[in-house]
Amino acid sequence: MFVPHTKHNQPSLFDTVNQMSPVMRRRLEGSWAEIFYRDIFCKIDESIFQVLYSEKYSRPNTPVNVLVGAELLKSWFRWTDEELFEQCAFNIQVRYALGERSFEGELFSERTLYYFRCALSEHMRQSGVNLMEEVFKSLTDDQLERFEIKSGVQRMDSTLIGSNIRSYSRIGLLVEVIARFYGELSAADQGTYESEFRAYVRYSSTQFCYRLNSDELNETLEKIGCLLHWILEKFSASYQEIKGYRLIRRVFEEHFRLIESDGKSETAIAVKSPEEMGSDTLQSPDDEDASYRNKRGEAHRGYAVNASETCDEANRIQLLTDVAVASNTTDDSQFFKDRIPEIAGRMKLDTAITDGAYGSEAGDEICEELGIDHIQSGIRGRKPDEEKLHLSDFTFYTQADNEMVTCPNSKQAEVKTGRTEDRRIAHFEPKACQGCPLLEKCPTKHRKRDGGRTLHFTRADQRKAQRRQQCDAYLESGKNPRAAVEGTMRQFKHYLPYGKLPVRGKYRVAQYVLATAIMINFSRIATILKDCYYHNLFKFLRGIIFCLITTMLGDYKTNKARKTNLNALPV
Numbered sequence: 198m199f200v201p202h203t204k205h206n207q208p209s210l211f212d213t214v215n216q217m218s219p220v221m222r223r224r225l226e227g228s229w230a231e232i233f234y235r236d237i238f239c240k241i242d243e244s245i246f247q248v249l250y251s252e253k254y255s256r257p258n259t260p261v262n263v264l265v266g267a268e269l270l271k272s273w274f275r276w277t278d279e280e281l282f283e284q285c286a287f288n289i290q291v292r293y294a295l296g297e298r299s300f301e302g303e304l305f306s307e308r309t310l311y312y313f314r315c316a317l318s319e320h321m322r323q324s325g326v327n328l329m330e331e332v333f334k335s336l337t338d339d340q341l342e343r344f345e346i347k348s349g350v351q352r353m354d355s356t357l358i359g360s361n362i363r364s365y366s367r368i369g370l371l372v373e374v375i376a377r378f379y380g381e382l383s384a385a386d387q388g389t390y391e392s393e394f395r396a397y398v399r400y401s402s403t404q405f406c407y408r409l410n411s412d413e414l415n416e417t418l419e420k421i422g423c424l425l426h427w428i429l430e431k432f433s434a435s436y437q438e439i440k441g442y443r444l445i446r447r448v449f450e451e452h453f454r455l456i457e458s459d460g461k462s463e464t465a466i467a468v469k470s471p472e473e474m475g476s477d478t479l480q481s482p483d484d485e486d487a488s489y490r491n492k493r494g495e496a497h498r499g500y501a502v503n504a505s506e507t508c509d510e511a512n513r514i515q516l517l518t519d520v521a522v523a524s525n526t527t528d529d530s531q532f533f534k535d536r537i538p539e540i541a542g543r544m545k546l547d548t549a550i551t552d553g554a555y556g557s558e559a560g561d562e563i564c565e566e567l568g569i570d571h572i573q574s575g576i577r578g579r580k581p582d583e584e585k586l587h588l589s590d591f592t593f594y595t596q597a598d599n600e601m602v603t604c605p606n607s608k609q610a611e612v613k614t615g616r617t618e619d620r621r622i623a624h625f626e627p628k629a630c631q632g633c634p635l636l637e638k639c640p641t642k643h644r645k646r647d648g649g650r651t652l653h654f655t656r657a658d659q660r661k662a663q664r665r666q667q668c669d670a671y672l673e674s675g676k677n678p679r680a681a682v683e684g685t686m687r688q689f690k691h692y693l694p695y696g697k698l699p700v701r702g703k704y705r706v707a708q709y710v711l712a713t714a715i716m717i718n719f720s721r722i723a724t725i726l727k728d729c730y731y732h733n734l735f736k737f738l739r740g741i742i743f744c745l746i747t748t749m750l751g752d753y754k755t756n757k758a759r760k761t762n763l764n765a766l767p768v
Contacts, residue, residue: 205296
């Protein structure tokens, strides 16, 4: 049964914090724990998680804000589960941050936290709603409003992040999958088919590969392909629902192909070449969602993280507003197309600043529909020939509800729709183009009917040209507000060994990244709040010192005047 946690709002008179000395208590209340408690813990909307609990009258749930807060602290301090439980038991700052003021009992048990994670995962699988993402949105929207952060201008970037998996060779991966399937067989079936699996389960996958010579690789792959095909046919009736069988079917389809027989001979099995295999092939039996990507000569196995943050110069701090996780084969332009409508639906977005990889025709259409300026620090593709004029050298604007275009020689023409809705045509008058010094470079075509010139282009060409114009203006301004987002992306993984997260699986990676994003915003807010705290403390101490000095000077003047009056009296 779901019950909101309100006990932390009424601390006991005899709790541990109240028994501390005034100095120690002030130090505790001036630390990060107080800021986390006030700006994160108390702001967590517990009602979001009500769908996880039964509506029947039963034992109340462990406080949701305690469990969520613990997950946030775990990701920020890079604790293991064991370290998290120890910190929650004995670290007074952690307990204070999670709304507990005494050491009388434990905050939650290990089983409670594991069940909570399973409930979140199952809800995500059934409904498609990530409740941790809802917490991130709720906290961020509240922070943007409370600290008056302008969100009209935002920058976006992505980074690759590794899953916590081993790096398998091709044969090593196939042997590992076979061994795990064998481990899921019943004891009777293991005894019956022990001879077929013996060569692949006798040693570990690593040891199996060590015993192979280079000239045995192709022959071994062919044998493994035959074994996988045999497994798929032999155990389809009794084991097709288990994970091991599903992995067998997947790796067989990814690494091998069947050559249809003529009816007289058995079906042959061919090994696919590396070029025939996609980047979304299975990388590890422990993480079915992780994909492979080679970027700048470096291999990555895991996921891509895309983040957007505010970058208005008027803001005192910049906050993350959106975070998304996808396979590392996802293009940046796909991230832009998927996330921009989501961001614009939550807040007023006027300008999106990205690098060159985020541009696409689909993204241009979305920006035009939502009224968003997309500014890139570069444009994909070949650079325009400087010896010729291009569509980006023309200026497009609206005049009296008519779409107009101005050429580099300041001649105007009305833009009209061509034979299809996507086609655009602009007719320049004959007199306008006569004697033009740019005529040889101009992309317009001569019109035989009246001697004028016509500019043909598509709507997609126009959007790309306007995006290039914005990019050129951005580079000429000398400012680069997008650069700081590189540091933000580094915060997601700078502490990770080899860039690997301590979790695996797309869902767990997304949970970890969302928790990290919440804590990145928290750390930025804590910085300015601490500055305010010390600034106010300085003003308070300065006021006390001023009062003391004023009082001392007043006493000094009073005593001096008294002595002067005493000396003036007759003897």
